[in-house]
Amino acid sequence: MAQDTSTLADIRQDLSVLTFELQKLKRELSTTGGTTVGVSGSTLDRVNAIEAELQRLTNRTEEMQFRIDQVVTDGTNRIGDLEFRVCEVEPGCDLGNLGQTKPIGGEAPAPTPAPAPAPEPDVAGHDLPLTDPSVQLAASEEQDFRRAEAALENGEYQAAADQFAAFRETYPGGPLEAAALVGHGRALDGLGNTRDAARSYLNSYSGYPDSAIAPEALWRLGVSLATLGSVTEACVTLAEVPSRFPDSPFAQDAATSRAGLNCQ
Structure with a gap:
């Protein structure tokens, strides 16, 4: 019985750690309400500034995606371990029926897909070779x-x-x-x-x-x-x-x- 109590205490501790990690992730995904983006100068200066800011935000997004994937993977592994340990102490639980643990968020983390290639308009900018297999379009x-x-x-x-x-x-x-x-x-x-x-x-x-x-x-x-x-x-x-x-x-x-x- 003492062993069971110790195991449940460990489970509660791990759940607390998971809750804390998820709270940190939520804070990462929340806006601070401020912005560091400032665009001024001539039109080309503004264009260049926007391009630089877009690149910075893209890099930041990729970093965040990597961190989120790490949290999802680690959290999913921990939850799977918890399910196994709970089943061990629960009467009548069959370890063989546990199955695979669903990832946090409901979907497995996947690498960010490459952006779809830009369409190739003709010299007038109107005709688009939409039959080009490299251009992925929705049905409509x-x-x-x-x-x-x-x-x-x-x-x-x-x-x-x-x-x-x-x-x-x-x-x-x-x-x-x-x-x-x-x-x-x-x-x-x-x-x-x-x-x-x-x-x-x-x-x-x-x-x-x-x-x-x-x-x-x-x-x-x-x-x-x-x-x-x-x-x-x-x-x-x-x-x-x-x-x-x-x-x-x-x-x-x-x-x-x-x-x-x-x-x-």
Whole structure:
């Protein structure tokens, strides 16, 4: 009987340790209410600052994911040991029927999947080879994107803006995210909302600087800045298109736009 009492005490101690570890994990996942993100300076300075911050947050997320996986694995192992020890002291418990312990959270920790490859638009930024096997789409994703794209091409700018916004909410971070941001910006441009259009182009470029649609996003951002009266920043932004994407057709578009603005 003394041995059973000692075993149960050990179990209570281990449960306390597990509870403490889970509380620490919850604190790690809670926001502090503050932020260290600050973006200022010229448009390109802000773009570079956003890119750097995104990289920092990505690295931090990966570190947190690793720590969470460690907690899940260790916690699951401890719970499995507890189940075994409880069964030993419980009358009538069959150790053979315990089965495999379910991981904390209900799912086994898995490595973070690689981001889906960006779609490859043509020179106009509209046709996407959605049959490319490297582009993983949800069943209705292509249909929804095409519907928004068709509304844009038909000059139905409000419908296109609404549909692109809904698309991004339905498929956040999907392979067509960068293209949807540009499409949304073009629809806003059609509605005369240049400021929000510029923000959409900036979000597309800063979020997906290596995507195939990034040159168009950067070019359209420069054009929008000029429309908003920020000609100096527009010239600097447009100059970045051929500098960063010399082989893109939008490099020539940017050069033409710079000439029209008499950029030095």
